[in-house]
Amino acid sequence: MTVQNRQIEVLRYDPERDETPRFETFTVPCKEEWVVLDALTYIKDELDPSLTFRWSCHMAVCGSCGMQVDNKPTLSCKAFVRDYGEKIRVEPLANFPIERDLVISQDDFMEKLQRGRPWIIPEQKREVEDGPYVQTPMQLDDIKEHTMCINCLLCYAACPVYALERDFVGPAALTLMYRYNADSRDAGWDERREVFAGHGGVWECSFVGACSDVCPKHVEPATAIQKGKMDSAVDYFTRFLMPGGGK
Amino acid sequence: MQVVETDVAVIGAGGAGLRAAIAVAETAPDLDVAVVSKVLPMRSHTVAAEGGAAGVIRGEDSLDAHFDDTVSGGDWLCDQDAVELFVEDAPKQLTRLEHWGCPWSRTPEGGVNTRPFGGMKIERTWFAADKSGFHILHTLFQTSLKYPSIKRFDEFFSAELLVDEGRVAGVVAIEVRTGEIWCFKAKSVIIASGGAGKVYPFTTNGAIKTGDGMAMAYRAGVPLKDMEFVQYHPTGLPGTGILLTEGCRGEGGYLTNKHGYRYLQDYGLGPPEPSPRKKAMELGPRDRLSQAFWHEMQKGNTIDTPYGEAINLDLRHLGEDKINERLPFVRDLATSYMRADPVHVPVPVRPVVHYMMGGIHTDIDARTSIEGLFAAGECAAVSINGANRLGSNSLTELLVFGDRAGKHAAQFAREAAPADNAARIDAQAEDCARKIENIYAREERKESTAELRRTMADAMEEGCGIYRDEGRIRSTCETLADLRHRLPGTALKDKSKVFNTDLLSILELENMLEVAESLAHSAYARSESRGSHQRLDHTGRDDDTFLKHSMAHYRGDQAPEIGYLDVVITKSPPGERLYGGAADAKAQKVEAAE
Numbered sequence: 028m029t030v031q032n033r034q035i036e037v038l039r040y041d042p043e044r045d046e047t048p049r050f051e052t053f054t055v056p057c058k059e060e061w062v063v064l065d066a067l068t069y070i071k072d073e074l075d076p077s078l079t080f081r082w083s084c085h086m087a088v089c090g091s092c093g094m095q096v097d098n099k100p101t102l103s104c105k106a107f108v109r110d111y112g113e114k115i116r117v118e119p120l121a122n123f124p125i126e127r128d129l130v131i132s133q134d135d136f137m138e139k140l141q142r143g144r145p146w147i148i149p150e151q152k153r154e155v156e157d158g159p160y161v162q163t164p165m166q167l168d169d170i171k172e173h174t175m176c177i178n179c180l181l182c183y184a185a186c187p188v189y190a191l192e193r194d195f196v197g198p199a200a201l202t203l204m205y206r207y208n209a210d211s212r213d214a215g216w217d218e219r220r221e222v223f224a225g226h227g228g229v230w231e232c233s234f235v236g237a238c239s240d241v242c243p244k245h246v247e248p249a250t251a252i253q254k255g256k257m258d259s260a261v262d263y264f265t266r267f268l269m270p271g272g273g274k
Numbered sequence: 275m276q277v278v279e280t281d282v283a284v285i286g287a288g289g290a291g292l293r294a295a296i297a298v299a300e301t302a303p304d305l306d307v308a309v310v311s312k313v314l315p316m317r318s319h320t321v322a323a324e325g326g327a328a329g330v331i332r333g334e335d336s337l338d339a340h341f342d343d344t345v346s347g348g349d350w351l352c353d354q355d356a357v358e359l360f361v362e363d364a365p366k367q368l369t370r371l372e373h374w375g376c377p378w379s380r381t382p383e384g385g386v387n388t389r390p391f392g393g394m395k396i397e398r399t400w401f402a403a404d405k406s407g408f409h410i411l412h413t414l415f416q417t418s419l420k421y422p423s424i425k426r427f428d429e430f431f432s433a434e435l436l437v438d439e440g441r442v443a444g445v446v447a448i449e450v451r452t453g454e455i456w457c458f459k460a461k462s463v464i465i466a467s468g469g470a471g472k473v474y475p476f477t478t479n480g481a482i483k484t485g486d487g488m489a490m491a492y493r494a495g496v497p498l499k500d501m502e503f504v505q506y507h508p509t510g511l512p513g514t515g516i517l518l519t520e521g522c523r524g525e526g527g528y529l530t531n532k533h534g535y536r537y538l539q540d541y542g543l544g545p546p547e548p549s550p551r552k553k554a555m556e557l558g559p560r561d562r563l564s565q566a567f568w569h570e571m572q573k574g575n576t577i578d579t580p581y582g583e584a585i586n587l588d589l590r591h592l593g594e595d596k597i598n599e600r601l602p603f604v605r606d607l608a609t610s611y612m613r614a615d616p617v618h619v620p621v622p623v624r625p626v627v628h629y630m631m632g633g634i635h636t637d638i639d640a641r642t643s644i645e646g647l648f649a650a651g652e653c654a655a656v657s658i659n660g661a662n663r664l665g666s667n668s669l670t671e672l673l674v675f676g677d678r679a680g681k682h683a684a685q686f687a688r689e690a691a692p693a694d695n696a697a698r699i700d701a702q703a704e705d706c707a708r709k710i711e712n713i714y715a716r717e718e719r720k721e722s723t724a725e726l727r728r729t730m731a732d733a734m735e736e737g738c739g740i741y742r743d744e745g746r747i748r749s750t751c752e753t754l755a756d757l758r759h760r761l762p763g764t765a766l767k768d769k770s771k772v773f774n775t776d777l778l779s780i781l782e783l784e785n786m787l788e789v790a791e792s793l794a795h796s797a798y799a800r801s802e803s804r805g806s807h808q809r810l811d812h813t814g815r816d817d818d819t820f821l822k823h824s825m826a827h828y829r830g831d832q833a834p835e836i837g838y839l840d841v842v843i844t845k846s847p848p849g850e851r852l853y854g855g856a857a858d859a860k861a862q863k864v865e866a867a868e
């Protein structure tokens with residue numbers, strides 16, 4: 028078990044005390060298999076209990092611990108220190124207001140998530156007695172990768188559109204809407220249309236693909252959004268160009 | 275102090291809390307529900323569950339079979355009326371979840387697929403690849419968004435229950451973002467705050483699992499039941515404690531010792547067969563498997579790793595395709611955190627603290643002994659888990675009893691007569707606010723919170739581990755008493771009101787110490803071996819004295835008082851727990867006799 032000292036340079040900001048954010052550097056004896064989150068908990072336990080960050084699962088599934096590590100949106104519980112240099116810079120996720128130190132405000136995302144109506148809107152109410160829906164493995168495959176989002180917000184931190192356009196619903200929330208639209212059990216397209224394809228929706232995306240690059244769960248938001256654009260074009264065509272609105 | 279008036283307050287937004295909130299919203303849309311959670315709902319630890327949720331669905335399966343597996347798996351400490359109700363409601367709850375969009379893995383025909391799980395005689399574990407808990411939690415959370423009566427208070431840390439004359443009146447919480455104290459006045463309260471694995475040093479549990487809700491109920495006078503029963507999961511990654519799901523063995527994985535030998539055949543679980551046989555070998559129950567590890571370690575058959583002794587989980591014979599389809603997360607976790615790709619090499623694993631069978635004492639309607647106070651999920655002990663929970667029963671339990679808690683809490687909120695105690699309740703809330711101010715005011719930092727927490731966790735592993743004896747449990751009890759005494763010596767280095775996690779760690783440590791103390795004292799008093807509670811100094815099961823639930827009662831600064839409550843037996847008298855070939859032989863004998 029080798030231990031190596033590393034300089035962890037962390038952004039600090041306490042709105043009660045600091046006018047602007049500042050950096051503070053800690054020397055941390057990192058074990059070889061540590062992740063950046065381990066270095067932060069070391070600082071909190073041994074050096075400075077006031078260092079503030081979110082975490083829980085330590086297994087890359089709860090989505091709490093997203094941060095900029097060396098300027099890249101990363102889950103700190105899956106960022107192995109051995110993959111970085113002697114000095115590691117840790118900052119809160121880009122594109123979000125900072126609450127304190129590494130903690131960002133998630134309000135905007137939570138509001139957008141809700142607006143997308145991310146729940147099954149069935150054609151017809153189904154009772155327990157009717158049993159589960161039939162959904163073939165192929166139908167499941169249509170949505171599977173897009174169901175994997177852990178809401179870690181790395182994609183928002185990487186998205187150049189969200190950086191400039193606050194109204195953009197953004198990669199994770201749009202992907203979730205796509206996932207429900209494409210679910211064989213769902214018939215909610217009409218209810219989601221305005222948020223999905225209207226102002227702030229899929230058409231704002233300039234298809235840079237940064238979201239898919241940083242996604243730790245291979246959710247492929249960029250693909251979902253592109254597929255969503257196609258669905259929205261077809262929807263437009265059937266509603267306005269087909270005789271009788273496609274009905 | 276901010277005041278919120280609501281009908282039902284739910285503490286916790288994991289699987290149990292969300293299911294309860296939805297049940298209130300569905301059955302009583304006119305009632306307000308406030309969901310108070312210290313983290314965003316999708317960060318709750320239900321998210322980490324991998325394997326799946328049990329419910330009878332296959333034609334060849336039966337509710338009786340699920341009942342029998344659960345009751346014998348729990349070494350007859352389960353309340354059988356609760357288990358009957360549980361197995362009956364399980365498939366319905368899982369079906370609801372399917373209607374809400376849970377992406378369950380499918381059979382080629384489009385039905386819901388099931389996988390075998392430890393201690394279960396038939397495949398009845400519904401799964402969504404190896405991210406079942408993640409999908410269940412997100413499905414519940416997303417579904418909960420559609421009910422306007424559910425109001426969420428995310429990142430609000432519940433500190434204390436408000437209780438007056440045996441009846442609950444609400445809960446006091448800290449808004450983490452501002453440090454402000456909020457008083458939630460509610461007609462009924464549901465605790466769904468999850469487990470307490472963090473009282474141990476090496477656990478699959480996330481940072482948030484500090485037993486807060488258990489401690490709050492305990493302090494308010496509700497007994498904690500069967501706390502000595504702690505489940506060690508046999509396959510955690512050494513070092514981090516990250517879980518590799520039992521699904522690995524359900525899919526056919528082997529456990530081998532340093533000689534490459536499938537050692538479980540030496541512990542009454544054989545004979546070994548090449549592919550998985552239910553309730554045998556690697557698909558034995560977790561308590562037996564973790565105990566077998568301990569014996570292998572004594573014999574020197576385990577593998578020495580930098581993080582302690584381990585054995586191997588060998589999945590190679592399953593092949594890359596099956597591993598990618600059924601266990602993709604496991605492959606990712608083992609490869610990243612252990613640098614062992616299970617497609618190519620066996621993965622070192624060891625038993626790790628995983629689940630609390632014990633918890634807040636409730637009846638089968640999730641009621642506690644305080645009027646209007648309910649509890650469900652891992653924080654509660656109904657008890658369907660008895661002395662050893664079967665894997666995949668817990669996720670289902672969240673749904674079955676979360677739903678019941680919601681319905682009964684709604685009914686209580688609707689029918690309860692108004693209480694005339696506003697002044698006393700306000701005073702209690704003020705007391706709680708003052709307690710927090712006093713922590714801020716402590717000047718001298720004589721003790722380090724982190725150091726006390728480490729000492730507690732090490733003492734728990736030492737005295738209340740897989741095997742226990744009187745002397746070591748006693749010394750753990752002494753350490754815990756000492757730590758409780760030293761706790762007021764902690765102080766805040768961080769005096770900010772904004773997102774003060776230094777403060778929360780002190781409050782969480784206080785909760786953990788109380789929960790740990792109830793656990794250690796219950797373990798001390800139970801001088802028998804049953805399920806996950808194994809005493810080296812009392813090796814047999816003693817039904818005459820201990821076919822009973824332990825009930826730990828809070829007594830302030832003093833050690834808890836341990837009482838007992840009879841187990842409810844409806845149709846399965848205590849018998850011998852048999853697995854593998856021994857179970858087959860017995861079944862044949864019975865058949866021959868008939």
Ligand SMILES: Cc1cc2nc3c(=O)[nH]c(=O)nc-3n(C[C@H](O)[C@H](O)[C@H](O)COP(=O)(O)OP(=O)(O)OC[C@H]3O[C@@H](n4cnc5c(N)ncnc54)[C@H](O)[C@@H]3O)c2cc1C
Nearest residue numbers: 286287288289290312320325326432468651652666668669
């Ligand atoms: C790694 C792992 C894998 C598992 N796999 C399986 C499996 O395959 N099958 C199975 O059946 N079971 C499994 N389990 C067990 C099962 O997942 C848990 O028992 C269950 O999810 C607990 O759910 P819960 O709703 O009771 O609590 P949690 O999901 O832990 O939620 C607790 C909630 O309470 C809140 N809370 C806690 N304290 C406070 C406070 N002071 N103030 C405000 N809010 C608070 C939290 O914010 C959170 O929202 C697994 C467990 C682990 C750890």
Ligand code: FES
Nearest residue numbers: 085089090092104
């Ligand atoms: S701590 Fe849960 S994702 Fe990192």
